[in-house]
Amino acid sequence: MTVMDAQLLHRLPKAELHLHIEGTLEPEMMFALAQRNHVALPYSSPEEVRAAYVFDDLQSFLDIYYLACQVLVAEQDFYDLTWAYIERAWAQGVRHAEIFFDPQSHTERGIAFETVISGIHRALPVRNNATG
Numbered sequence: 001m002t003v004m005d006a007q008l009l010h011r012l013p014k015a016e017l018h019l020h021i022e023g024t025l026e027p028e029m030m031f032a033l034a035q036r037n038h039v040a041l042p043y044s045s046p047e048e049v050r051a052a053y054v055f056d057d058l059q060s061f062l063d064i065y066y067l068a069c070q071v072l073v074a075e076q077d078f079y080d081l082t083w084a085y086i087e088r089a090w091a092q093g094v095r096h097a098e099i100f101f102d103p104q105s106h107t108e109r110g111i112a113f114e115t116v117i118s119g120i121h122r123a124l125p126v127r128n129n130a131t132g
Contacts, residue, residue, distance in 0.1 A: 078119025
């Protein structure tokens with residue numbers, strides 16, 4: 001691929017379909033949220049988490065996915081997660097995203113459904129019907 005091809009691909013508008021927001025949690029934010037919420041992680045650094053993101057199979061993915069969910073506790077956590085995703089996605093040319101979340105991953109831990117919804121919803125941009 002040439003530099004010109006890469007630049008064109010970067011400029012093209014993109015869509016992300018059926019994106020589970022919890023799966024977008026970056027290692028650095030995982031550590032920050034774990035510290036903020038006093039959640040112990042089995043990793044000593046974001047670099048160790050990043051290395052664990054090299055999945056061998058579905059179970060290895062699910063193990064770290066559910067571990068990441070553990071650091072999401074407060075409405076602000078869900079807001080921060082969603083807003084960070086939106087910023088990265090926009091910079092990569094994503095202009096449409098179908099964002100999903102896993103309520104049972106949180107409600108079974110005692111996190112209120114409203115906490116999850118409020119944090120995610122507050123971070124989502126409001127579409128202005130007058131401008132598109």
